[in-house]
Amino acid sequence: MIRSSYIYFLLALLAASACGVVRPTSPSVTDSTRVEVRTMTETVHDTAYIELPVIVERIVTRDTTSTLENEYARSVF
Numbered sequence: 001m002i003r004s005s006y007i008y009f010l011l012a013l014l015a016a017s018a019c020g021v022v023r024p025t026s027p028s029v030t031d032s033t034r035v036e037v038r039t040m041t042e043t044v045h046d047t048a049y050i051e052l053p054v055i056v057e058r059i060v061t062r063d064t065t066s067t068l069e070n071e072y073a074r075s076v077f
Helices: 002-018
Strands: 067-069 074-076
Touching: none
Parallel strands: none
Antiparallel strands: 067 074
């Protein structure tokens, strides 16, 4: 009987404390914090221009196909 009344007392105390409203004891003080966001876009050009030597080769044939070869490519006409 003593244990059950002790448990009921603790439950009543818990229920009473759960419904309480928290009130500040002093007026609310707000600190001003300034947040500044800066976005910077920086463009870096990384293009390299290389001049290739001009290669001109002409072959005239009376056949149906013509083949042109140099150190860079091979083409068949």
